[in-house]
Amino acid sequence: NAGVMQNPRHLVRRRGQEARLRCSPMKGHSHVYWYRQLPEEGLKFMVYLQKENIIDESGMPKERFSAEFPKEGPSILRIQQVVRGDSAAYFCASSTEGADTQYFGPGTRLTVL
């Protein structure tokens, strides 16, 4: 059973460009979470989604950031008009219905030049 998959593992963007990060949850998992980690910091929650629904986006910046988890395909975290402060590691986690144990992917390291 494959774990949580994220791609790309590394992403370099110039200021003003768009970044798209993808996450495929573990098989059988219907809940997806996105977290951001700055250097030397713990992970910070961004958004929680189920298929076709955003359930909790309380940790998501109000502008430039959006997330989706379509009926088919991976979850996407989209950052428009990236700035240097967006440089971080972005982790996706997934869990099953009715369980809180979240299993994390390897992350996408975004570097904004």
Next chain:
Amino acid sequence: LAKTTQPISMDSYEGQEVNITCSHNNIATNDYITWYQQFPSQGPRFIIQGYKTKVTNEVASLFIPADRKSSTLSLPRVSLSDTAVYYCLVVTNQAGTALIFGKGTTLSVSS
């Protein structure tokens, strides 16, 4: 969710037992204690979860006293590859809970 407090760093040598204690004075009745391990450039990895008394798996043991205001993660006979950051979290046992990570405990194992 209950706030947790754990040491910033710990040092150990190969073969020793390492105990990392976490304080969670405001833990609620529905909360569980969960530990994650994170290696550099990797995502956190679930280690163990418990509610009370003692839980043991192939990786670690988790000791939780009766008042549940603290817990201790025990790593038997550590090796160099156990060098990592260890996070103690208090979570409710339901899907959709945002995990709150502190800075964790950086464990350094030397030969």
